[in-house]
Amino acid sequence: MSDDSLIAVKPEIAARALVNAEQYAAMSRAAVEDPEAFWRGQLGRLAWMREPTRMKNTSFEGDVSIRWFEDGMLNLTVSCLDRHLARDGDRTAIIWEGDDPNSQAHVTYRQLHERVCRLGNVLRDLGVKKGDRVCIYLPMIVEAAVAMLACARIGAVHSIVFGGFSPDSLATRVEDCGATVLITADEGRRGGRRVPLKKNADVALESCPGVRHVIVARATGGTVAMQEGRDLWWDEACDKASAECQPEPMGAEDPLFILYTSGSTGKPKGVLHTTAGYLMWASYTHELVFDYRPGEIYWCTADVGWVTGHTYIVYGPLANGATTLMFEGIPNYPDTSRFWQVIDKHKVNIFYTAPTAIRSLMREGEGPVKKTSRASLRVLGSVGEPINPEAWLWYYRVVGDERCPIVDTWWQTETGGILISPLPGAVAQKPGSATLPLPGVQPALVDGEGNLLEGATEGNLVILDSWPGQMRTVFGDHERFVQTYFSTFPGKYFTGDGARRDADGYYWITGRVDDVLNVSGHRMGTAEIESALVAHPKVAEAAVVGMPHDIKGQGIYAYVTLIAEEEPTEALRKELVAWVRKEIGPIASPDAIQWAPGLPKTRSGKIMRRILRKIAANEIDSLGDTSTLADPAVVEELVANRV
Numbered sequence: 225m226s227d228d229s230l231i232a233v234k235p236e237i238a239a240r241a242l243v244n245a246e247q248y249a250a251m252s253r254a255a256v257e258d259p260e261a262f263w264r265g266q267l268g269r270l271a272w273m274r275e276p277t278r279m280k281n282t283s284f285e286g287d288v289s290i291r292w293f294e295d296g297m298l299n300l301t302v303s304c305l306d307r308h309l310a311r312d313g314d315r316t317a318i319i320w321e322g323d324d325p326n327s328q329a330h331v332t333y334r335q336l337h338e339r340v341c342r343l344g345n346v347l348r349d350l351g352v353k354k355g356d357r358v359c360i361y362l363p364m365i366v367e368a369a370v371a372m373l374a375c376a377r378i379g380a381v382h383s384i385v386f387g388g389f390s391p392d393s394l395a396t397r398v399e400d401c402g403a404t405v406l407i408t409a410d411e412g413r414r415g416g417r418r419v420p421l422k423k424n425a426d427v428a429l430e431s432c433p434g435v436r437h438v439i440v441a442r443a444t445g446g447t448v449a450m451q452e453g454r455d456l457w458w459d460e461a462c463d464k465a466s467a468e469c470q471p472e473p474m475g476a477e478d479p480l481f482i483l484y485t486s487g488s489t490g491k492p493k494g495v496l497h498t499t500a501g502y503l504m505w506a507s508y509t510h511e512l513v514f515d516y517r518p519g520e521i522y523w524c525t526a527d528v529g530w531v532t533g534h535t536y537i538v539y540g541p542l543a544n545g546a547t548t549l550m551f552e553g554i555p556n557y558p559d560t561s562r563f564w565q566v567i568d569k570h571k572v573n574i575f576y577t578a579p580t581a582i583r584s585l586m587r588e589g590e591g592p593v594k595k596t597s598r599a600s601l602r603v604l605g606s607v608g609e610p611i612n613p614e615a616w617l618w619y620y621r622v623v624g625d626e627r628c629p630i631v632d633t634w635w636q637t638e639t640g641g642i643l644i645s646p647l648p649g650a651v652a653q654k655p656g657s658a659t660l661p662l663p664g665v666q667p668a669l670v671d672g673e674g675n676l677l678e679g680a681t682e683g684n685l686v687i688l689d690s691w692p693g694q695m696r697t698v699f700g701d702h703e704r705f706v707q708t709y710f711s712t713f714p715g716k717y718f719t720g721d722g723a724r725r726d727a728d729g730y731y732w733i734t735g736r737v738d739d740v741l742n743v744s745g746h747r748m749g750t751a752e753i754e755s756a757l758v759a760h761p762k763v764a765e766a767a768v769v770g771m772p773h774d775i776k777g778q779g780i781y782a783y784v785t786l787i788a789e790e791e792p793t794e795a796l797r798k799e800l801v802a803w804v805r806k807e808i809g810p811i812a813s814p815d816a817i818q819w820a821p822g823l824p825k826t827r828s829g830k831i832m833r834r835i836l837r838k839i840a841a842n843e844i845d846s847l848g849d850t851s852t853l854a855d856p857a858v859v860e861e862l863v864a865n866r867v
């Protein structure tokens with residue numbers, strides 16, 4: 225890629241940025257040359273009960289051990305809440321904007337602190353102790369942040385399950401982490417519709433005998449069944465609880481949360497993050513990447529059910545004393561101007577969203593954007609999937625009026641926070657490129673054999689050394705952690721992504737190189753969807769691949785082989801789509817189902833996904849070598865009946 229696409233840092237932005245180009249270069253050097261000194265210099269970001277003396281103790285070799293700030297003691301909620309009270313207690317911590325444009329709330333740091341303390345006491349009274357797991361299945365209401373922080377207050381480990389997941393998906397996650405308490409709500413609201421969360425939870429809990437208590441927040445006031453002895457109303461319990469709750473002293477490496485994420489094989493993995501390193505990374509990246517200044521209004525449109533919501537709605541902003549906006553709704557309700565209206569209504573300075581949202585709003589033209597002012601905006605962010613240059617430029621020109629730098633932030637559930645992104649005052653942007661690593665991050669590209677590639681090239685994206693926000697293990701399965709991330713290229717963290725590096729050293733993420741799909745920024749394993757499909761009594765076999773999709777980035781394309789006596793019908797196709805929605809959740813709905821009398825397999829029985837991906841993408845001229853297939857005729861049949 226030539227330099228024609230470079231959008232230089234504007235001098236006025238560089239002049240007042242927290243980090244300019246020289247500082248960025250100096251920090252990048254310092255963080256790699258002497259990580260001990262660099263991170264010691266960042267300790268003031270957190271409120272410690274005991275400051276650590278050792279910063280980094282990590283190894284990507286052998287059993288893989290990652291420890292940061294290991295002899296430090298702290299409680300994360302003191303950093304996020306208590307220490308702001310003296311000076312900024314009356315500052316708004318959370319602006320809540322409801323699905324209904326007429327509903328909103330402002331919660332100050334003092335109020336948030338009190339609510340967290342009350343719920344912390346409720347949890348303690350229910351017998352929840354340090355290290356116990358609590359599952360959270362909530363819509364985008366303030367209670368979601370309160371629940372996370374209340375767990376952290378008493379040292380419990382939270383595991384949030386996205387409110388769009390089905391009862392089955394919830395049950396698997398509750399069981400895997402061994403939660404004893406579930407926090408949910410009567411219902412959620414989205415785009416004018418209601419999501420029956422408590423009802424789903426009740427179904428899920430039929431197969432989760434370990435859950436002893438369910439705390440139910442009133443979000444809509446809808447009627448729900450309450451099980452005597454197990455279920456309690458959030459408001460009633462909190463009203464009775466004390467507003468003082470001593471923060472549990474935690475070791476730096478004590479677990480903070482588990483978040484399940486999809487991989488190329490098997491069940492979703494419980495990604496485990498610990499206390500100090502994670503919060504350090506959340507605070508550091510939130511401040512640097514968004515060039516955050518106290519008093520600014522910051523809005524990340526993600527859901528707290530995903531890692532982006534954890535790090536950039538709750539933990540990063542609150543650690544930095546920011547005002548964070550939490551949005552219950554969706555971009556096109558009541559109409560497609562909603563995002564921009566919310567920006568004007570709350571005078572949002574920093575806006576962070578996903579390419580899929582940008583692409584879907586771009587389709588509506590400039591009208592819905594241009595009828596709003598957006599004058600408060602200063603920095604725009606993108607996350608979750610590669611952003612195509614066309615969408616980038618629309619975001620830049622139409623939404624940001626060419627005033628606001630765009631930070632295209634590459635990271636993963638596993639990385640805890642952003643690793644590759646421009647800093648607004650330091651790094652020139654190129655539409656479609658996540659640009660350069662943050663200080664302290666050492667990305668590299670390797671070929672299939674793990675050889676390091678130099679200069680402008682393309683390869684597998686790895687990270688050479690640890691950073692504080694890195695996941696520590698897969699909950700309950702350290703071996704799987706080592707296997708998944710450190711065995712493909714021994715001694716290096718493998719991201720699962722492919723990337724190109726241009727002559728300026730800029731990274732261009734090309735997408736997953738494994739069997740993980742990225743549908744509207746939601747990460748999904750093809751294996752999960754396949755096993756949902758074959759669980760249907762009429763399905764004999766299924767193979768799922770991604771296909772290009774204008775709005776979602778990737779769509780889900782499923783090849784389905786029915787059992788012998790079944791006929792493929794339109795009704796059955798619909799039934800299968802509904803089945804997958806029920807099994808996993810609406811985000812996993814197949815976009816296309818093709819009936820496949822046979823699947824292309826090697827003689828050893830391995831499905832050749834490469835060919836299935838090509839057919840789904842309608843790239844049938846480049847199917848490649850099919851001679852190693854057990855039955856090459858299968859391919860012709862599939863090509864002829866492509867949907």
Ligand code: WTA
Nearest residue numbers: 607608609610632633634635636637733747
């Ligand atoms: C993809 C979301 C290109 C990538 C924070 C990664 C991106 C996966 C970007 C992680 C980006 C995320 N450019 N691709 N800016 N951000 N990805 O765990 O494939 O839900 O591996 O974390 O999303 O998804 P996850």
